Amino acid sequence: MTFCLGITVEEGLVGIGDTRITSGNEVITARKIRTLSVANGEFFIMTSGLRSVRDKTLTYFEEDIEAGLLDECDRLYKVVNDLSDQIRKVKREDKQALVDSGLGFDIHALVGGKLTRDKSHKLYLVYPEGNWVEISKNTPYYIIGERGYGKPVLDRTLVHSDSLLFALKVGCLAFDSTRISASDVDFPIDVVLYNQHTGELVEHRYEYEDLLDISAWWQERLRTLVHDLPSEWIENVASKLEKVSKHGP
DSSP, X not given: OOEEEEEEETTEEEEEEEOEEEETTEEEEOOOEEEEEETTEEEEEEEEXXXXXXXXXXXXXXXXXXXXXXXXXXXXXXXXXXXXHHHHHHHHHHHHHHHHTXXXXXXXXXXXXXXXXXXXXXXXXXXXXXXXXEOOTTSOEEEEESOTTTHHHHHHHOXXXXXXXXXXXXXXXXXXXXXXXXXXXXXXXXXXXXXXXXXXXXXXXXXXXXXXXXXXXXXXXXXXXHHHSOOGGGHHHHHHHHHHHHHOO
16 A cells, blocks of 8 residues: 655645555555656656556656657646546456456545646646546545545644745655554655745655654643543533442443
8 A cells, every 4th residue: 555645734744654565465665746847847746546557648648758759848737638648548458357357446646746837836646547537626636545544643733824844844744654554554654845935845754763753742732632532521421430339240
């Protein structure tokens, strides 16, 4: 499984991706975030799904970039359209063979960045069918891969007006929540930040030791908050338990 998270806030974009890939009994570490450029700007792409489908799609996509076929793209959605074309191409080539082998055609992608004619930075989600949607400020994030465990942290805390660094903090906590509960998501994690003020993409990798103290701090604070939660609303249940304990059922 995969954890790839894309966040869009007023100040820019955050991309976070784990690096664990499980194939049968084999576990390896590989990047799931790539930073790429065309003539009119830079962008990042994150993928989840069947590894063979992901690798083949990205190979075709990067071939188009290297051949200069995307140099005329001046808005990010045009780059996303080419990625969608490559997904459909791989689907035509491989889907039936995958189905015959008992596998589904599975790939999702998150693409973020800003090209010259984009009014602001953009974040797109691309589906296995090749269609796409833009991630908007109303729900300013999306997770591809293992979604369930990190989503509550983001839903409870993140809004589009938050700072870039706040978004990074919340994103790392969402990853940590997923890592704790999902055995196939793990360190290292790769992070990419797009700052709309500078127009630059910055990449960084966190190892387990880098965030160990933060994970422990977060866990202890959660336990403390549960202890500090007002208890008046459960006192009636507690009193019933006391009566049962003293007098029997």
